[in-house]
Amino acid sequence: MESELLSSKCNLEPVDLHDEAQFRELRRQRTICGWDFDPHTLQKWRDNNHLKKLFWITVPNTNTNEASIRTGHISLNKLPGLLEPDMAKENEVEISISSFFILPEYRRLRLGKRAVKMLEQLAVTEPFGDSCCRYITLTALSKRYIYDEAPEWRGIWQRLGEPLPSFSIQEWYESLGYVSWKVEPLYAETAMDGEPITLWEAFMKKDLREKNRRPG
Numbered sequence: 554m555e556s557e558l559l560s561s562k563c564n565l566e567p568v569d570l571h572d573e574a575q576f577r578e579l580r581r582q583r584t585i586c587g588w589d590f591d592p593h594t595l596q597k598w599r600d601n602n603h604l605k606k607l608f609w610i611t612v613p614n615t616n617t618n619e620a621s622i623r624t625g626h627i628s629l630n631k632l633p634g635l636l637e638p639d640m641a642k643e644n645e646v647e648i649s650i651s652s653f654f655i656l657p658e659y660r661r662l663r664l665g666k667r668a669v670k671m672l673e674q675l676a677v678t679e680p681f682g683d684s685c686c687r688y689i690t691l692t693a694l695s696k697r698y699i700y701d702e703a704p705e706w707r708g709i710w711q712r713l714g715e716p717l718p719s720f721s722i723q724e725w726y727e728s729l730g731y732v733s734w735k736v737e738p739l740y741a742e743t744a745m746d747g748e749p750i751t752l753w754e755a756f757m758k759k760d761l762r763e764k765n766r767r768p769g
């Protein structure tokens with residue numbers, strides 16, 4: 554099964570949150586993810602689907618002729634932008650990635666990397682993207698939470714009662730060509746002792762035109 558999935562074709566299929574079964578499945582996946590799973594957030598996503606477009610990350614179901622397997626989801630967002638005002642020219646569009654999740658049983662099969670690459674293609678194409686899209690942006694947990702021994706970095710995992718992650722998501726995006734331009738406090742968490750913890754995120758971007766540039 555694993556080797557089949559590694560070589561099988563992976564697709565991005567638009568999520569229809571007006572379909573009750575898909576709404577339930579997204580809620581199930583978000584609940585496993587642990588972020589943005591409350592009905593209010595999901596309703597908001599359903600109502601703003603022209604700005605935040607969600608996709609299922611699917612693989613063919615080889616056991617039956619039934620519909621493909623929804624291994625996770627990812628979204629492409631036209632607003633709000635993350636870039637600083639001077640980072641893009643007036644006619645250069647920015648599209649960001651968020652709400653990215655692969656179910657634990659389908660991880661490490663390169664589905665995540667394939668999904669990001671497919672999303673980069675969708676970002677420059679109508680109807681979901683924009684032919685003027687130059688930058689893909691996102692935020693990812695700072696790698697200092699993996700490598701910096703200080704209590705406010707690696708020390709947070711013990712305070713949150715969670716294991717140290719086995720890899721850095723910031724580095725994972727770096728391996729796909731994303732570069733960080735700043736790290737800032739962004740998300741509020743609560744430690745097991747009730748104390749607030751603010752998580753610092755790396756703001757990352759990829760210039761889609763750069764890969765087409767040839768030296769000389």
Ligand SMILES: CC(C)(COP(=O)(O)OP(=O)(O)OC[C@H]1O[C@@H](n2cnc3c(N)ncnc32)[C@H](O)[C@@H]1OP(=O)(O)O)[C@@H](O)C(=O)NCCC(=O)NCCS
Pocket residue numbers: 586653654655656659660661662663664665666667692693694719720722725
């Ligand atoms: C981040 C995430 C989407 C990655 O999806 P994935 O399909 O498992 O990732 P891939 O298989 O494409 O990653 C391949 C590479 O990433 C690294 N990697 C991924 N998971 C890893 C793990 N658990 N431990 C160590 N390295 C890991 C490895 O270098 C791996 O290559 P290898 O298998 O050849 O060693 C998935 O782990 C996830 O859903 N995590 C929880 C939600 C999350 O963090 N979302 C992103 C928020 S910005």
